[in-house]
Amino acid sequence: SYELTQPPSVSVSPGQTARITCSGDALPKKFAYWYQQKSGQAPVMVIYEDSKRPSGIPERFSGSSSGTMATLTISGAQVEDEADYYCLSADSTGNQGVFGGGTKVTVL
Amino acid sequence: QVQLVQSGAEVKKPGASVRVSCKASGYTFTNFDVNWVRQAPGQGLEWMGWMDPNSGIPGYAHKFQGRFTITINTSISTAYMDLSSLTSEDTAVYFCARGVAGTTELDVWGKGTTVTVSS
Numbered sequence: 001s002y003e004l005t006q007p008p009s010v011s012v013s014p015g016q017t018a019r020i021t022c023s024g025d026a027l028p029k030k031f032a033y034w035y036q037q038k039s040g041q042a043p044v045m046v047i048y049e050d051s052k053r054p055s056g057i058p059e060r061f062s063g064s065s066s067g068t069m070a071t072l073t074i075s076g077a078q079v080e081d082e083a084d085y086y087c088l089s090a091d092s093t094g095n096q097g098v099f100g101g102g103t104k105v106t107v108l
Numbered sequence: 109q110v111q112l113v114q115s116g117a118e119v120k121k122p123g124a125s126v127r128v129s130c131k132a133s134g135y136t137f138t139n140f141d142v143n144w145v146r147q148a149p150g151q152g153l154e155w156m157g158w159m160d161p162n163s164g165i166p167g168y169a170h171k172f173q174g175r176f177t178i179t180i181n182t183s184i185s186t187a188y189m190d191l192s193s194l195t196s197e198d199t200a201v202y203f204c205a206r207g208v209a210g211t212t213e214l215d216v217w218g219k220g221t222t223v224t225v226s227s
Binding site for chain 1: 143145152153154155158167169170171203205210211212213214215217218219220
């Protein structure tokens, strides 16, 4: 079955840049979506269609995709950005959604 | 405002079935897909399936085919997920989420429903 691979954890100092990668064979043809989940809460979409930012999401969140890898970048990370981040995409058929394993971002 | 309100927590015995509901408000229900996602304790998000309310055609993750069913009642803007033959591994928080048609863009989420499977 199709898989998306993310690093388990990323640590960054406040004000620095955090980059979270998501790799998958179908990403050249399928959009990646990024979700932030804080403890005990429902996920929130922070990036859609590889690089678009929903209204209300701070500008420090950006996304990109090249080849088989999508990247979520948090420029100038804040303490409140500490959360788990998940990429989501579809397999090559477009019929199956798949989440990456998630990346825990620590800002300290 | 746009929201998805899910039914309350459930406790089930192994082998039983569970139904979770998800009532939408604040938007035209048939203009968006309904997705179901679950999260076991301390684990990541797992996509389970979706349904287009217009066609009523579902799509299920391979892992859940055969014991997972999504149904929709468009007259009351409510989606349901049924999961049968429960085991302890089905203990999780189950989320419904609004999906932009035909994509994995899940822009609005319910708060989640905890399902506990225990003897």
